[in-house]
Amino acid sequence: MAQVAKDLNPGVKKMSLGQLPPARGVACLGCQGSCPGFEPHSWRKICRSCRCGQEEHCLSSDLEDDRKIGRLLTGSTHASLTARVRGGGGVRIYKRNRMIMTNPIATGKDPTFDTITYEWAPPGVTQKLGLQYMELVPKEKQPVTGTEGALYRRRQLMRQLPVYDQDPACCRGLAEDELPAMEAFVKQYKSEALGVGEVALPGQGGLPREDGKPQQKPEAAEPAAPATNGSLGDPSKEAEYVCELCKAAAPADSPVVYAGRAGYAKQWHPACFLCARCREPLVDLIYFWKDGAPWCGRHYCESLRPRCSVR
Template sequence: MRYSCVRLLELYGKVFNQTELCQLIVGKTCNSCKCPRDGHDVYHEEWVNVRDRLGYKTQADIDTKSTRERCINQGFAWIPPNLTQLKVEQYFKCLPADKVPRLGSSGEKYRAKQIQIQLPKQDLALAYCKHVESAHHSSYDDFINARNELALDIAYAKICTNKVNCPECNEALNPDDIGVLAPKFGDKFLWHPGCFVCTTCKQLLVDLAYCVHDELVYCERHYAEQLKPRCSACDEVSDFDY
Protein backbone atom coordinates (compact mmCIF):
# COMPACT_ATOMS: atom_id res chain seq x y z
CA MET A 1 0.00 0.00 0.00
CA ARG A 2 2.68 2.50 1.02
CA TYR A 3 4.75 2.04 -2.13
CA SER A 4 1.77 2.39 -4.44
CA CYS A 5 0.58 5.55 -2.66
CA VAL A 6 4.02 7.16 -2.80
CA ARG A 7 4.32 6.28 -6.48
CA LEU A 8 0.88 7.77 -7.13
CA LEU A 9 1.89 10.96 -5.34
CA GLU A 10 5.04 11.21 -7.46
CA LEU A 11 3.01 10.89 -10.65
CA TYR A 12 0.47 13.48 -9.50
CA GLY A 13 3.32 15.84 -8.64
CA LYS A 14 4.45 15.81 -12.27
CA VAL A 15 1.01 16.76 -13.55
CA PHE A 16 -0.57 19.04 -10.93
CA ASN A 17 0.66 22.09 -9.08
CA GLN A 18 0.58 22.23 -5.27
CA THR A 19 -2.89 23.78 -5.03
CA GLU A 20 -4.42 21.31 -7.47
CA LEU A 21 -2.74 18.41 -5.68
CA CYS A 22 -4.17 19.53 -2.34
CA GLN A 23 -7.65 19.66 -3.85
CA LEU A 24 -7.25 16.16 -5.22
CA ILE A 25 -6.07 14.73 -1.91
CA VAL A 26 -8.70 16.33 0.30
CA GLY A 27 -11.41 15.74 -2.28
CA LYS A 28 -12.86 19.25 -2.31
CA THR A 29 -14.57 19.04 -5.67
CA CYS A 30 -18.12 19.70 -6.76
CA ASN A 31 -20.16 16.58 -7.43
CA SER A 32 -21.61 18.10 -10.58
CA CYS A 33 -18.84 19.94 -12.43
CA LYS A 34 -15.74 18.58 -10.61
CA CYS A 35 -14.30 22.06 -10.16
CA PRO A 36 -12.97 23.13 -6.74
CA ARG A 37 -15.83 23.59 -4.29
CA ASP A 38 -14.29 26.88 -3.14
CA GLY A 39 -15.19 28.29 -6.55
CA HIS A 40 -18.91 28.07 -5.83
CA ASP A 41 -20.93 30.75 -4.10
CA VAL A 42 -23.70 28.41 -2.93
CA TYR A 43 -23.34 25.07 -1.16
CA HIS A 44 -26.75 24.35 0.31
CA GLU A 45 -27.98 22.56 -2.82
CA GLU A 46 -25.71 19.73 -1.63
CA TRP A 47 -26.74 20.11 2.01
CA VAL A 48 -24.93 17.77 4.39
CA ASN A 49 -26.11 16.69 7.81
CA VAL A 50 -23.10 15.71 9.89
CA ARG A 51 -25.16 13.27 11.97
CA ASP A 52 -26.06 11.40 8.80
CA ARG A 53 -22.44 11.50 7.64
CA LEU A 54 -21.36 9.94 10.93
CA GLY A 55 -24.15 7.37 10.84
CA TYR A 56 -26.09 8.58 13.88
CA LYS A 57 -29.44 6.85 13.37
CA THR A 58 -31.02 6.50 16.82
CA GLN A 59 -34.46 7.99 17.40
CA ALA A 60 -33.00 10.52 19.83
CA ASP A 61 -30.61 11.73 17.16
CA ILE A 62 -33.38 11.93 14.58
CA ASP A 63 -35.45 14.05 16.97
CA THR A 64 -32.64 16.50 17.73
CA LYS A 65 -30.76 16.89 14.46
CA SER A 66 -30.95 20.09 12.45
CA THR A 67 -33.20 19.41 9.49
CA ARG A 68 -32.54 20.95 6.11
CA GLU A 69 -35.86 22.79 6.13
CA ARG A 70 -35.34 24.30 9.57
CA CYS A 71 -31.82 25.44 8.71
CA ILE A 72 -32.77 26.99 5.39
CA ASN A 73 -35.89 28.64 6.83
CA GLN A 74 -33.66 30.41 9.33
CA GLY A 75 -31.10 31.29 6.67
CA PHE A 76 -28.25 28.99 7.69
CA ALA A 77 -26.51 25.88 6.38
CA TRP A 78 -26.48 24.53 9.95
CA ILE A 79 -27.92 25.59 13.28
CA PRO A 80 -27.41 24.11 16.75
CA PRO A 81 -30.43 21.93 17.60
CA ASN A 82 -32.87 22.65 20.41
CA LEU A 83 -32.39 26.42 20.39
CA THR A 84 -35.04 28.99 19.58
CA GLN A 85 -34.41 31.26 16.63
CA LEU A 86 -33.44 34.07 19.00
CA LYS A 87 -30.96 31.82 20.79
CA VAL A 88 -29.56 30.63 17.46
CA GLU A 89 -28.72 34.24 16.62
CA GLN A 90 -27.19 34.67 20.08
CA TYR A 91 -25.08 31.55 19.55
CA PHE A 92 -23.74 32.73 16.19
CA LYS A 93 -22.83 36.14 17.60
CA CYS A 94 -20.22 34.25 19.64
CA LEU A 95 -18.44 33.10 16.46
CA PRO A 96 -16.21 35.07 14.08
CA ALA A 97 -18.47 36.66 11.45
CA ASP A 98 -16.70 34.90 8.57
CA LYS A 99 -17.40 31.49 10.15
CA VAL A 100 -21.13 31.87 10.71
CA PRO A 101 -22.75 29.49 8.17
CA ARG A 102 -25.30 31.88 6.67
CA LEU A 103 -26.51 30.73 3.30
CA GLY A 104 -24.49 32.18 0.45
CA SER A 105 -21.76 33.50 2.75
CA SER A 106 -18.09 32.80 3.33
CA GLY A 107 -19.19 31.05 6.52
CA GLU A 108 -21.18 28.53 4.48
CA LYS A 109 -18.09 27.84 2.40
CA TYR A 110 -16.04 27.49 5.57
CA ARG A 111 -18.44 24.88 6.96
CA ALA A 112 -18.46 22.89 3.71
CA LYS A 113 -14.66 22.93 3.62
CA GLN A 114 -14.36 21.81 7.23
CA ILE A 115 -16.77 18.90 6.69
CA GLN A 116 -14.46 17.64 3.96
CA ILE A 117 -11.31 18.18 6.03
CA GLN A 118 -12.43 17.23 9.54
CA LEU A 119 -14.68 14.30 8.61
CA PRO A 120 -13.05 12.57 5.63
CA LYS A 121 -15.26 9.75 4.40
CA GLN A 122 -12.38 7.30 4.26
CA ASP A 123 -12.04 7.69 8.04
CA LEU A 124 -15.70 6.90 8.60
CA ALA A 125 -16.28 3.67 6.70
CA LEU A 126 -14.27 1.00 4.93
CA ALA A 127 -16.46 1.39 1.85
CA TYR A 128 -14.69 4.68 1.07
CA CYS A 129 -11.16 3.25 1.42
CA LYS A 130 -9.27 2.15 -1.67
CA HIS A 131 -5.96 1.06 -0.18
CA VAL A 132 -6.74 -0.90 2.99
CA GLU A 133 -5.70 -4.44 2.17
CA SER A 134 -8.32 -7.14 2.65
CA ALA A 135 -6.22 -8.82 5.32
CA HIS A 136 -6.54 -5.64 7.41
CA HIS A 137 -10.28 -5.03 6.97
CA SER A 138 -11.08 -6.53 10.36
CA SER A 139 -8.45 -4.38 12.08
CA TYR A 140 -9.80 -1.29 10.33
CA ASP A 141 -13.33 -2.09 11.51
CA ASP A 142 -12.05 -2.62 15.06
CA PHE A 143 -10.35 0.78 14.96
CA ILE A 144 -13.51 2.51 13.70
CA ASN A 145 -15.78 0.74 16.18
CA ALA A 146 -13.51 1.62 19.10
CA ARG A 147 -13.39 5.25 17.99
CA ASN A 148 -17.16 5.44 17.64
CA GLU A 149 -17.69 3.89 21.06
CA LEU A 150 -14.99 5.65 23.07
CA ALA A 151 -14.06 8.90 21.36
CA LEU A 152 -16.53 10.22 18.78
CA ASP A 153 -19.54 12.30 19.75
CA ILE A 154 -21.53 15.41 18.90
CA ALA A 155 -21.69 18.26 21.38
CA TYR A 156 -24.66 20.55 21.77
CA ALA A 157 -25.45 24.11 22.75
CA LYS A 158 -26.67 24.68 26.29
CA ILE A 159 -27.77 27.78 28.14
CA CYS A 160 -25.48 28.32 31.10
CA THR A 161 -27.18 28.31 34.51
CA ASN A 162 -24.12 28.87 36.72
CA LYS A 163 -20.90 30.76 36.26
CA VAL A 164 -18.24 28.40 34.88
CA ASN A 165 -14.88 28.81 33.18
CA CYS A 166 -14.29 27.72 29.61
CA PRO A 167 -11.69 24.89 29.42
CA GLU A 168 -10.09 26.47 26.35
CA CYS A 169 -9.62 30.13 27.33
CA ASN A 170 -10.32 29.89 31.07
CA GLU A 171 -12.62 32.91 30.79
CA ALA A 172 -16.05 32.87 32.40
CA LEU A 173 -19.40 31.91 30.97
CA ASN A 174 -22.14 33.61 32.94
CA PRO A 175 -25.74 32.59 33.55
CA ASP A 176 -27.85 32.93 30.37
CA ASP A 177 -24.74 32.73 28.17
CA ILE A 178 -24.81 29.97 25.57
CA GLY A 179 -22.08 27.39 25.90
CA VAL A 180 -21.11 24.12 24.24
CA LEU A 181 -21.44 20.94 26.26
CA ALA A 182 -19.46 17.88 25.16
CA PRO A 183 -21.04 14.79 26.78
CA LYS A 184 -17.78 12.81 26.75
CA PHE A 185 -16.48 15.29 29.34
CA GLY A 186 -19.56 15.11 31.55
CA ASP A 187 -21.85 18.01 32.38
CA LYS A 188 -19.42 20.15 34.38
CA PHE A 189 -17.63 21.74 31.42
CA LEU A 190 -18.93 24.35 29.00
CA TRP A 191 -16.94 25.94 26.18
CA HIS A 192 -17.57 29.31 24.60
CA PRO A 193 -18.95 28.56 21.10
CA GLY A 194 -15.88 30.19 19.57
CA CYS A 195 -13.54 28.17 21.80
CA PHE A 196 -14.80 24.70 20.87
CA VAL A 197 -11.94 23.96 18.49
CA CYS A 198 -9.65 21.09 17.55
CA THR A 199 -6.48 20.89 19.65
CA THR A 200 -4.35 20.37 16.52
CA CYS A 201 -5.77 22.58 13.77
CA LYS A 202 -7.54 25.12 16.03
CA GLN A 203 -10.52 25.20 13.67
CA LEU A 204 -14.09 25.33 14.93
CA LEU A 205 -15.37 21.78 15.25
CA VAL A 206 -17.81 21.49 12.38
CA ASP A 207 -21.42 21.10 13.56
CA LEU A 208 -19.95 20.37 17.02
CA ALA A 209 -18.67 16.90 16.02
CA TYR A 210 -15.61 16.03 18.10
CA CYS A 211 -13.36 13.24 19.36
CA VAL A 212 -11.61 12.86 22.71
CA HIS A 213 -8.04 11.64 23.17
CA ASP A 214 -6.01 12.02 26.36
CA GLU A 215 -8.69 14.38 27.68
CA LEU A 216 -8.23 16.76 24.74
CA VAL A 217 -10.70 17.69 22.00
CA TYR A 218 -9.92 16.90 18.36
CA CYS A 219 -11.65 16.88 15.03
CA GLU A 220 -11.98 13.33 13.70
CA ARG A 221 -9.12 13.77 11.22
CA HIS A 222 -6.61 14.80 13.83
CA TYR A 223 -7.90 12.30 16.37
CA ALA A 224 -7.17 9.51 13.88
CA GLU A 225 -3.71 10.93 13.29
CA GLN A 226 -2.94 10.71 17.00
CA LEU A 227 -3.22 6.94 16.65
CA LYS A 228 -2.42 6.07 13.03
CA PRO A 229 -0.21 7.50 10.27
CA ARG A 230 -2.00 9.11 7.33
CA CYS A 231 -0.82 8.58 3.78
CA SER A 232 -0.04 11.90 2.09
CA ALA A 233 -1.01 10.50 -1.31
CA CYS A 234 -4.42 8.90 -0.74
CA ASP A 235 -5.26 10.62 2.58
CA GLU A 236 -6.17 7.31 4.22
CA VAL A 237 -5.00 6.28 7.66
CA SER A 238 -2.87 3.16 7.59
CA ASP A 239 -0.80 0.73 9.67
CA PHE A 240 -3.54 -1.75 10.53
CA ASP A 241 -1.17 -4.74 10.52
CA TYR A 242 -1.40 -5.64 14.19
Protein backbone atom coordinates (compact mmCIF):
# COMPACT_ATOMS: atom_id res chain seq x y z
CA MET A 1 0.00 0.00 0.00
CA ALA A 2 1.05 3.60 -0.50
CA GLN A 3 2.71 5.29 2.45
CA VAL A 4 4.51 8.51 3.29
CA ALA A 5 8.26 8.34 3.91
CA LYS A 6 8.98 8.19 7.65
CA ASP A 7 11.93 10.56 7.73
CA LEU A 8 10.38 13.01 10.18
CA ASN A 9 12.18 11.95 13.36
CA PRO A 10 12.92 14.12 16.40
CA GLY A 11 16.65 13.65 15.84
CA VAL A 12 16.54 16.03 12.90
CA LYS A 13 17.33 19.30 14.63
CA LYS A 14 18.30 21.92 12.09
CA MET A 15 18.93 22.11 8.39
CA SER A 16 22.45 22.82 7.24
CA LEU A 17 22.62 25.61 4.71
CA GLY A 18 26.16 24.93 3.60
CA GLN A 19 27.45 23.34 0.42
CA LEU A 20 26.65 19.72 -0.33
CA PRO A 21 29.48 17.29 0.57
CA PRO A 22 32.08 17.59 -2.20
CA ALA A 23 32.45 13.80 -2.67
CA ARG A 24 36.18 14.33 -3.22
CA GLY A 25 37.92 11.28 -4.68
CA VAL A 26 34.76 9.35 -5.58
CA ALA A 27 34.98 7.66 -8.99
CA CYS A 28 32.82 8.93 -11.85
CA LEU A 29 30.00 6.60 -12.90
CA GLY A 30 29.95 8.01 -16.41
CA CYS A 31 33.64 7.97 -17.30
CA GLN A 32 34.11 4.21 -16.80
CA GLY A 33 37.43 4.38 -14.99
CA SER A 34 39.10 7.21 -16.90
CA CYS A 35 38.43 9.74 -14.11
CA PRO A 36 40.82 9.40 -11.13
CA GLY A 37 38.12 10.65 -8.76
CA PHE A 38 36.01 13.71 -8.05
CA GLU A 39 38.08 16.86 -7.70
CA PRO A 40 35.71 19.81 -7.16
CA HIS A 41 36.26 22.90 -9.25
CA SER A 42 36.90 26.03 -7.22
CA TRP A 43 33.61 27.61 -8.26
CA ARG A 44 31.92 25.55 -10.98
CA LYS A 45 29.70 22.62 -9.97
CA ILE A 46 31.84 20.11 -11.86
CA CYS A 47 34.78 17.76 -11.46
CA ARG A 48 38.10 19.30 -12.49
CA SER A 49 39.32 15.91 -13.73
CA CYS A 50 36.49 14.85 -16.05
CA ARG A 51 34.17 17.90 -16.08
CA CYS A 52 31.16 15.75 -15.15
CA GLY A 53 28.75 16.95 -12.49
CA GLN A 54 28.72 15.80 -8.88
CA GLU A 55 25.61 13.71 -9.56
CA GLU A 56 27.80 11.41 -11.69
CA HIS A 57 30.15 10.84 -8.73
CA CYS A 58 28.16 10.85 -5.53
CA LEU A 59 24.44 11.23 -4.95
CA SER A 60 22.85 13.07 -2.07
CA SER A 61 20.99 11.03 0.54
CA ASP A 62 17.23 10.53 0.65
CA LEU A 63 17.01 12.84 3.65
CA GLU A 64 19.01 15.56 1.89
CA ASP A 65 16.74 15.26 -1.14
CA ASP A 66 13.61 15.47 1.00
CA ARG A 67 14.97 18.53 2.80
CA LYS A 68 15.72 20.23 -0.52
CA ILE A 69 12.29 19.53 -2.03
CA GLY A 70 10.64 20.54 1.23
CA ARG A 71 12.42 23.87 1.06
CA LEU A 72 11.44 24.30 -2.60
CA LEU A 73 7.73 23.63 -2.01
CA THR A 74 7.50 25.66 1.20
CA GLY A 75 5.76 28.94 0.47
CA SER A 76 4.23 27.61 -2.76
CA THR A 77 0.74 26.39 -3.56
CA HIS A 78 2.04 22.85 -2.96
CA ALA A 79 3.20 23.38 0.62
CA SER A 80 0.71 20.67 1.65
CA LEU A 81 3.24 18.16 0.29
CA THR A 82 5.60 19.17 3.11
CA ALA A 83 5.55 18.63 6.87
CA ARG A 84 7.13 20.52 9.74
CA VAL A 85 10.18 18.84 11.28
CA ARG A 86 9.90 18.49 15.04
CA GLY A 87 12.69 20.46 16.64
CA GLY A 88 13.68 21.90 13.27
CA GLY A 89 12.89 25.53 14.03
CA GLY A 90 9.99 25.75 11.57
CA VAL A 91 11.80 23.99 8.73
CA ARG A 92 9.63 21.77 6.53
CA ILE A 93 10.50 18.53 4.75
CA TYR A 94 9.06 16.82 1.67
CA LYS A 95 6.34 14.25 2.43
CA ARG A 96 7.56 11.95 -0.30
CA ASN A 97 5.01 9.28 -1.13
CA ARG A 98 6.33 5.73 -1.39
CA MET A 99 4.38 2.77 -2.72
CA ILE A 100 4.99 -0.77 -1.51
CA MET A 101 3.58 -3.75 -3.37
CA THR A 102 3.52 -7.20 -1.76
CA ASN A 103 2.67 -10.15 -3.98
CA PRO A 104 2.30 -13.68 -2.57
CA ILE A 105 4.34 -16.43 -4.22
CA ALA A 106 3.10 -20.01 -3.92
CA THR A 107 6.08 -22.17 -2.93
CA GLY A 108 4.65 -25.30 -1.37
CA LYS A 109 3.36 -25.30 2.20
CA ASP A 110 4.62 -21.91 3.38
CA PRO A 111 3.85 -18.95 1.09
CA THR A 112 6.49 -16.30 0.52
CA PHE A 113 6.07 -12.74 -0.62
CA ASP A 114 7.69 -10.67 -3.32
CA THR A 115 7.91 -7.04 -2.20
CA ILE A 116 8.48 -4.16 -4.60
CA THR A 117 9.08 -0.67 -3.24
CA TYR A 118 8.71 2.42 -5.39
CA GLU A 119 10.86 5.16 -3.84
CA TRP A 120 8.42 7.74 -5.14
CA ALA A 121 4.81 7.54 -6.28
CA PRO A 122 2.29 10.20 -7.31
CA PRO A 123 0.62 11.72 -4.25
CA GLY A 124 -3.10 11.49 -3.62
CA VAL A 125 -3.94 8.55 -5.89
CA THR A 126 -5.24 5.05 -5.22
CA GLN A 127 -2.80 2.18 -5.37
CA LYS A 128 -4.47 0.92 -8.55
CA LEU A 129 -4.04 4.27 -10.30
CA GLY A 130 -0.49 4.58 -8.99
CA LEU A 131 0.42 1.19 -10.46
CA GLN A 132 -1.21 2.09 -13.77
CA TYR A 133 0.89 5.26 -13.84
CA MET A 134 4.12 3.35 -13.15
CA GLU A 135 3.39 0.87 -15.94
CA LEU A 136 3.26 3.78 -18.39
CA VAL A 137 6.71 5.03 -17.34
CA PRO A 138 9.67 3.42 -19.18
CA LYS A 139 10.84 0.46 -17.09
CA GLU A 140 14.41 1.74 -16.83
CA LYS A 141 13.07 4.95 -15.24
CA GLN A 142 10.66 3.42 -12.73
CA PRO A 143 11.99 4.33 -9.24
CA VAL A 144 12.02 0.80 -7.84
CA THR A 145 14.39 0.41 -4.89
CA GLY A 146 17.69 -1.18 -5.87
CA THR A 147 17.33 -0.58 -9.61
CA GLU A 148 18.82 1.79 -12.16
CA GLY A 149 15.47 3.59 -12.21
CA ALA A 150 15.87 4.59 -8.55
CA LEU A 151 19.39 5.89 -9.24
CA TYR A 152 18.09 7.76 -12.28
CA ARG A 153 15.50 9.54 -10.12
CA ARG A 154 18.11 10.62 -7.58
CA ARG A 155 20.45 11.90 -10.30
CA GLN A 156 17.60 13.88 -11.81
CA LEU A 157 16.77 15.43 -8.44
CA MET A 158 20.31 16.83 -8.35
CA ARG A 159 20.37 17.73 -12.03
CA GLN A 160 16.90 19.22 -12.52
CA LEU A 161 16.50 20.85 -9.11
CA PRO A 162 19.94 22.13 -8.05
CA VAL A 163 19.96 23.42 -4.49
CA TYR A 164 21.88 26.53 -5.49
CA ASP A 165 18.89 27.67 -7.56
CA GLN A 166 16.76 27.99 -4.43
CA ASP A 167 19.13 28.57 -1.50
CA PRO A 168 21.41 31.65 -1.58
CA ALA A 169 23.58 30.08 1.14
CA CYS A 170 24.60 27.37 -1.36
CA CYS A 171 25.78 29.87 -3.99
CA ARG A 172 29.49 30.52 -4.03
CA GLY A 173 30.60 34.04 -4.76
CA LEU A 174 27.18 35.64 -4.33
CA ALA A 175 27.74 39.24 -3.28
CA GLU A 176 25.88 40.53 -0.24
CA ASP A 177 23.90 43.02 -2.30
CA GLU A 178 22.82 40.18 -4.63
CA LEU A 179 21.11 38.19 -1.87
CA PRO A 180 17.85 40.21 -1.89
CA ALA A 181 17.61 39.86 -5.68
CA MET A 182 17.96 36.08 -5.51
CA GLU A 183 15.49 35.80 -2.65
CA ALA A 184 12.99 37.84 -4.67
CA PHE A 185 13.59 35.63 -7.73
CA VAL A 186 12.91 32.45 -5.72
CA LYS A 187 9.77 33.95 -4.20
CA GLN A 188 8.56 34.99 -7.64
CA TYR A 189 9.00 31.61 -9.32
CA LYS A 190 7.27 29.88 -6.41
CA SER A 191 4.32 32.20 -6.92
CA GLU A 192 4.20 32.30 -10.72
CA ALA A 193 5.79 29.15 -12.18
CA LEU A 194 6.37 26.28 -9.74
CA GLY A 195 3.94 23.37 -9.86
CA VAL A 196 3.57 19.66 -9.18
CA GLY A 197 1.82 17.50 -11.75
CA GLU A 198 -1.40 15.74 -10.81
CA VAL A 199 -2.12 12.16 -11.88
CA ALA A 200 -5.75 11.40 -12.67
CA LEU A 201 -7.93 9.73 -15.25
CA PRO A 202 -8.77 11.88 -18.30
CA GLY A 203 -11.39 14.47 -17.45
CA GLN A 204 -10.87 14.14 -13.69
CA GLY A 205 -7.97 16.53 -13.23
CA GLY A 206 -8.54 19.34 -10.78
CA LEU A 207 -11.47 17.74 -8.98
CA PRO A 208 -11.55 18.56 -5.25
CA ARG A 209 -10.10 16.07 -2.83
CA GLU A 210 -9.56 15.93 0.89
CA ASP A 211 -6.00 16.31 2.11
CA GLY A 212 -4.23 12.98 2.16
CA LYS A 213 -7.10 11.14 0.43
CA PRO A 214 -7.26 9.90 -3.17
CA GLN A 215 -9.20 11.94 -5.65
CA GLN A 216 -12.68 10.65 -6.38
CA LYS A 217 -15.07 11.77 -9.04
CA PRO A 218 -18.47 12.84 -7.67
CA GLU A 219 -21.20 10.32 -8.44
CA ALA A 220 -23.43 12.88 -10.13
CA ALA A 221 -20.65 14.50 -12.14
CA GLU A 222 -21.36 14.97 -15.82
CA PRO A 223 -18.81 13.69 -18.38
CA ALA A 224 -16.20 16.32 -19.09
CA ALA A 225 -16.75 18.36 -22.23
CA PRO A 226 -14.29 17.81 -25.07
CA ALA A 227 -11.10 19.78 -24.46
CA THR A 228 -10.11 22.52 -26.86
CA ASN A 229 -6.56 21.24 -27.23
CA GLY A 230 -7.41 18.80 -29.99
CA SER A 231 -10.01 16.40 -28.58
CA LEU A 232 -11.04 13.85 -31.16
CA GLY A 233 -14.39 12.72 -32.46
CA ASP A 234 -17.94 14.02 -32.50
CA PRO A 235 -18.64 16.47 -29.61
CA SER A 236 -22.00 14.76 -29.10
CA LYS A 237 -20.23 11.52 -28.20
CA GLU A 238 -18.21 10.72 -25.11
CA ALA A 239 -15.26 13.08 -24.80
CA GLU A 240 -11.90 11.87 -26.03
CA TYR A 241 -8.61 13.36 -24.91
CA VAL A 242 -5.23 13.77 -26.54
CA CYS A 243 -1.76 14.23 -25.11
CA GLU A 244 -0.49 17.80 -25.28
CA LEU A 245 2.96 16.65 -26.43
CA CYS A 246 2.54 13.71 -28.82
CA LYS A 247 -1.09 14.44 -29.79
CA ALA A 248 -1.99 10.75 -29.47
CA ALA A 249 -5.23 9.73 -27.78
CA ALA A 250 -5.38 9.25 -24.01
CA PRO A 251 -7.69 6.30 -23.21
CA ALA A 252 -10.41 7.06 -20.67
CA ASP A 253 -9.22 4.28 -18.33
CA SER A 254 -5.52 5.22 -18.46
CA PRO A 255 -3.97 7.85 -16.14
CA VAL A 256 -2.61 11.12 -17.47
CA VAL A 257 -0.71 14.01 -15.91
CA TYR A 258 -2.26 17.44 -15.42
CA ALA A 259 -0.33 20.65 -14.78
CA GLY A 260 -2.53 23.03 -12.84
CA ARG A 261 -0.80 26.10 -14.28
CA ALA A 262 -1.70 24.93 -17.79
CA GLY A 263 -5.39 24.55 -16.98
CA TYR A 264 -7.27 21.27 -16.98
CA ALA A 265 -8.05 21.24 -20.70
CA LYS A 266 -4.52 19.92 -21.26
CA GLN A 267 -3.11 16.55 -20.27
CA TRP A 268 0.02 14.53 -20.91
CA HIS A 269 0.79 10.83 -21.12
CA PRO A 270 3.02 9.93 -18.13
CA ALA A 271 5.97 9.30 -20.49
CA CYS A 272 5.34 12.63 -22.27
CA PHE A 273 5.49 14.96 -19.25
CA LEU A 274 8.95 16.26 -20.14
CA CYS A 275 11.03 19.40 -19.74
CA ALA A 276 10.59 21.60 -22.83
CA ARG A 277 14.36 22.20 -22.97
CA CYS A 278 16.14 18.95 -22.09
CA ARG A 279 13.26 16.59 -22.98
CA GLU A 280 13.85 14.56 -19.83
CA PRO A 281 10.96 13.33 -17.63
CA LEU A 282 10.17 15.84 -14.91
CA VAL A 283 11.37 14.26 -11.68
CA ASP A 284 8.59 13.71 -9.10
CA LEU A 285 6.34 15.64 -11.55
CA ILE A 286 7.86 18.95 -10.35
CA TYR A 287 7.69 21.52 -13.13
CA PHE A 288 8.06 25.24 -13.84
CA TRP A 289 5.55 26.69 -16.30
CA LYS A 290 7.00 28.96 -18.99
CA ASP A 291 6.02 29.85 -22.56
CA GLY A 292 3.10 27.44 -22.56
CA ALA A 293 5.11 24.37 -21.54
CA PRO A 294 6.56 22.66 -18.45
CA TRP A 295 10.29 23.08 -17.76
CA CYS A 296 12.60 21.48 -15.23
CA GLY A 297 13.92 23.78 -12.50
CA ARG A 298 17.45 23.99 -13.89
CA HIS A 299 16.47 25.09 -17.37
CA TYR A 300 13.70 27.39 -16.20
CA CYS A 301 16.06 29.26 -13.87
CA GLU A 302 18.92 29.55 -16.34
CA SER A 303 16.55 30.77 -19.06
CA LEU A 304 15.85 33.81 -16.86
CA ARG A 305 19.15 34.11 -14.97
CA PRO A 306 21.94 32.75 -17.22
CA ARG A 307 24.59 30.76 -15.37
CA CYS A 308 28.13 29.71 -16.21
CA SER A 309 28.21 28.01 -19.61
CA VAL A 310 29.56 24.81 -18.03
CA ARG A 311 27.09 24.44 -15.13
